[in-house]
Amino acid sequence: MKKITDKILTKVIRQRPADSFKGTYGKVALVGGSQNFGGAIIMASLAAVYSGAGLVTTVSDSTNQTSLHDWLPEAMFVDNNQFEMAEPILSAATVIVIGPGLGTDEKARTLLERTFALAKPGQVLVIDGSALTLLANSKLTLPSGPLNVLTPHQMEWQRVSGIKIADQTPEANLAVANQLNAIAVIKSHRTQVCLNNQVYENTGGTPAQATGGMGDTLAGMIGGFTAQFADKPAAVLAAVYAHSAIADQLAKKQYVVLPHQISESLPEFMHAHQAN
Ligand SMILES: NC(=O)C1=CN([C@@H]2O[C@H](COP(=O)(O)OP(=O)(O)OC[C@H]3O[C@@H](n4cnc5c(N)ncnc54)[C@H](O)[C@@H]3O)[C@@H](O)[C@H]2O)[C@@H](O)CC1
Numbered sequence: 001m002k003k004i005t006d007k008i009l010t011k012v013i014r015q016r017p018a019d020s021f022k023g024t025y026g027k028v029a030l031v032g033g034s035q036n037f038g039g040a041i042i043m044a045s046l047a048a049v050y051s052g053a054g055l056v057t058t059v060s061d062s063t064n065q066t067s068l069h070d071w072l073p074e075a076m077f078v079d080n081n082q083f084e085m086a087e088p089i090l091s092a093a094t095v096i097v098i099g100p101g102l103g104t105d106e107k108a109r110t111l112l113e114r115t116f117a118l119a120k121p122g123q124v125l126v127i128d129g130s131a132l133t134l135l136a137n138s139k140l141t142l143p144s145g146p147l148n149v150l151t152p153h154q155m156e157w158q159r160v161s162g163i164k165i166a167d168q169t170p171e172a173n174l175a176v177a178n179q180l181n182a183i184a185v186i187k188s189h190r191t192q193v194c195l196n197n198q199v200y201e202n203t204g205g206t207p208a209q210a211t212g213g214m215g216d217t218l219a220g221m222i223g224g225f226t227a228q229f230a231d232k233p234a235a236v237l238a239a240v241y242a243h244s245a246i247a248d249q250l251a252k253k254q255y256v257v258l259p260h261q262i263s264e265s266l267p268e269f270m271h272a273h274q275a276n
């Protein structure tokens with residue numbers, strides 16, 4: 001198994017060219033956040049903005065708009081009850097992230113179906129949280145156009161792949177990821193990434209990360225990294241490594257690391273690890 005180390009950071013994170021503007025750094029649209037799980041899509045949106053995506057739009061239940069803007073005035077907002085208003089934004093996005101706090105009810109399933117229907121070649125589609133559970137429990141298949149990036153924790157991967165947690169070996173995981181023709185970020189205390197017929201193991205991470213919203217934050221970071229960096233698979237690996245490396249740094253002085261603290265540390269961390 002290959003290891004994901006700090007080398008991936010300078011391979012991916014580039015100094016910004018002077019003649020650039022927000023359009024240079026990609027558009028991320030995030031779909032999620034039911035009335036009960038608004039925090040999840042707020043944390044994912046924070047991560048997308050703080051990792052440097054040029055334009056971020058959050059598509060969520062209207063009850064989440066005020067809290068989102070308290071945390072993140074940089075994000076635009078579309079009410080998911082008026083999905084027709086979101087469709088052009090999703091179509092124009094560089095990356096769509098779907099699932100954090102989406103829920104698994106009928107409305108959520110419809111949002112997932114409609115998003116799958118419009119995702120297209122050239123786009124990255126990050127599928128996280130509730131969207132993975134819905135995918136496993138419904139007859140939906142992954143869209144064939146976009147680069148699909150699945151970000152399950154071990155139980156979500158069990159649901160999607162049918163492989164019991166105890167049997168989730170690198171070989172078994174890779175076989176299913178290949179079958180799905182997707183990148184699979186299988187999250188645990190040592191996250192594994194199945195990509196280009198290889199399994200990569202993350203070398204960072206701390207139990208200080210074991211708190212709700214930590215995976216929502218990673219999904220938003222993968223969105224932000226793949227939106228702005230050209231090599232999309234490498235950008236996924238860099239996001240996975242940066243997420244845990246920042247947590248490791250904070251955990252030197254903190255018993256628990258909160259997800260939003262990872263996002264707030266991103267601009268400084270990325271500045272320190274950029275290459276010319
Ligand atoms: N503040 C918020 O709004 C939050 C919303 N969340 C959302 O809640 C929805 C449900 O996600 P959950 O993951 O909580 O619930 P799930 O029911 O999908 O998964 C949790 C179950 O998986 C088991 N499990 C086994 N191995 C695991 C591993 N390595 N990591 C995590 N769980 C493991 C747990 O014991 C538990 O029974 C998602 O949409 C998620 O985005 C969560 O992210 C928590 C925070």
Ligand SMILES: Nc1ncnc2c1ncn2[C@@H]1O[C@H](COP(=O)(O)OP(=O)(O)O)[C@@H](O)[C@H]1O
Nearest residue numbers: 153187188189205206207210212213214215216
């Ligand atoms: N003990 C641990 N060591 C390292 N990383 C951890 C540990 N516990 C959790 N994490 C990380 O935290 C994140 C949890 O993701 P997830 O379960 O989807 O969270 P949530 O859905 O609540 O946001 C993953 O990136 C996982 O690797």
Ligand SMILES: [Mg+2]
Nearest residue numbers: 129153215216
């Ligand atoms: Mg999760």
